[in-house]
Amino acid sequence: MDHFLYRNGALHAEDVALADIAATVGTPFYCYSTATLTRHYHLFTEALSPLPHMVCFAIKSLSNLAVLKTLGDLGAGMDVVSGGEYLRAKAAGVPGSRIVFSGVGKTREEMRLALGGGIRQFNVESEPEMRALSEVASSMGVIAPITVRVNPDVDARTHEKIATGKKENKFGIPIARASEVYAEAARLPGLEVIGIDVHIGSQLTELEPFEQAYLKVADLTHRLRAEGHDIRRLDLGGGLGIPYERSNSAPPLPLEYGALIKRTVGDLGCEIEIEPGRLISGNAGILVSRVIYVKEGEGRDFLILDAAMNDLVRPSMYGAHHDIVPVVEPEPAIEAQPYDVVGPVCETGDTFAKARPLPPLAEGDLVAFRSAGAYGAVMASEYNTRPLIPEVLVKGDHFAVIRARPTFDEILNRDTIPEWL
Ligand code: LLP
Numbered sequence: 094m095d096h097f098l099y100r101n102g103a104l105h106a107e108d109v110a111l112a113d114i115a116a117t118v119g120t121p122f123y124c125y126s127t128a129t130l131t132r133h134y135h136l137f138t139e140a141l142s143p144l145p146h147m148v149c150f151a152i153k154s155l156s157n158l159a160v161l162k163t164l165g166d167l168g169a170g171m172d173v174v175s176g177g178e179y180l181r182a183k184a185a186g187v188p189g190s191r192i193v194f195s196g197v198g199k200t201r202e203e204m205r206l207a208l209g210g211g212i213r214q215f216n217v218e219s220e221p222e223m224r225a226l227s228e229v230a231s232s233m234g235v236i237a238p239i240t241v242r243v244n245p246d247v248d249a250r251t252h253e254k255i256a257t258g259k260k261e262n263k264f265g266i267p268i269a270r271a272s273e274v275y276a277e278a279a280r281l282p283g284l285e286v287i288g289i290d291v292h293i294g295s296q297l298t299e300l301e302p303f304e305q306a307y308l309k310v311a312d313l314t315h316r317l318r319a320e321g322h323d324i325r326r327l328d329l330g331g332g333l334g335i336p337y338e339r340s341n342s343a344p345p346l347p348l349e350y351g352a353l354i355k356r357t358v359g360d361l362g363c364e365i366e367i368e369p370g371r372l373i374s375g376n377a378g379i380l381v382s383r384v385i386y387v388k389e390g391e392g393r394d395f396l397i398l399d400a401a402m403n404d405l406v407r408p409s410m411y412g413a414h415h416d417i418v419p420v421v422e423p424e425p426a427i428e429a430q431p432y433d434v435v436g437p438v439c440e441t442g443d444t445f446a447k448a449r450p451l452p453p454l455a456e457g458d459l460v461a462f463r464s465a466g467a468y469g470a471v472m473a474s475e476y477n478t479r480p481l482i483p484e485v486l487v488k489g490d491h492f493a494v495i496r497a498r499p500t501f502d503e504i505l506n507r508d509t510i511p512e513w514l
């Protein structure tokens with residue numbers, strides 16, 4: 094459920110008409126709903142209660158400071174994968190004690206930054222990284238709390254580009270080698286082993302792969318404890334999928350996911366951590382765009398929008414589906430017609446949808462891409478020197494621009510022409 098609904102024939106974000114936002118900020122723009130973000134965060138905290146837990150929002154899915162502050166103020170932790178994301182979490186007021194540092198290639202500078210500013214734990218992904226972290230921590234006179242990310246060799250049954258839990262993927266250490274790696278971690282002077290981390294992929298639409306992975310983590314917990322490690326925290330990653338197509342069957346609910354966690358690892362006496370991104374931010378955001386032209390094609394018409402693949406890359410990158418709806422509610426009797434929905438970028442890959450049934454649309458009409466909150470704005474680029482588009486946050490009946498559209502001067506001034514040219 095989200096808070097983007099038609100009211101009196103006009104699509105609203107909570108109590109604000111999207112056409113009003115478009116008139117103020119121009120198009121295209123991203124728009125997020127505070128109520129949806131809040132609701133989704135609470136679904137997870139309720140699903141995990143009464144287990145001791147922390148829901149760490151995966152910043153990579155949507156990293157605007159206003160969104161992070163919204164979630165941080167509710168008590169959310171943050172999962173970061175770069176020094177930049179770490180600084181975002183801090184700038185949004187989240188204390189280091191609620192920030193988890195994930196990622197396969199943390200640099201020594203990033204480790205120093207997080208150890209200096211405070212960190213809940215590092216999720217370490219390899220032996221070289223473990224040794225580097227121990228060195229950095231020792232040189233600063235501190236101890237780094239760590240989990241080791243294990244690769245459980247489970248097929249997440251999702252898009253190959255976002256599956257991470259198979260043994261051929263670059264993530265984590267093979268679970269079969271865990272004893273050896275934990276033994277070395279325990280010997281390193283700058284580290285304190287506190288738990289286990291696992292993450293098998295994103296946009297999972299079934300619980301079964303999670304179940305396989307978490308059962309392996311439960312086994313490993315017993316084994317590592319028997320080997321003398323004080324395993325007291327389990328980071329179970331993110332990855333729960335969202336319904337992108339309203340007409341399709343829905344993925345499992347957070348409540349069902351929570352029940353699975355309780356069933357598989359709930360009796361180990363560990364604090365549970367999860368790192369959801371998409372389920373919190375995905376359906377909390379939409380992308381609003383205007384039709385520039387309707388162009389007659391062979392067999393069907395092209396809807397040429399002012400948004401393009403540089404603004405929302407998921408369709409061209411993963412073949413992802415996003416529902417597209419008109420901002421003015423169509424009359425129920427109106428017959429849909431198939432359009433190829435495209436952007437103005439100069440490549441054929443700049444196609445959002447082919448033969449998508451939509452009510453008849455005309456130049457100047459507004460449309461909204463649903464489920465665009467996660468991996469939308471954060472993956473945008475300025476390809477074709479198209480400015481990054483604004484982000485807007487709605488709360489009740491008010492809205493604010495939380496990232497402004499840059500001017501062309503700002504964009505051009507980032508380049509420098511050397512004096513010798
Ligand atoms: N934790 C780790 C270690 C991750 O790598 C990820 C996502 C998450 C948590 C959050 O997963 P989520 O709950 O959002 O599924 N750009 C792609 C998705 C990339 C996911 C990368 N890792 C897309 O647009 O579908």
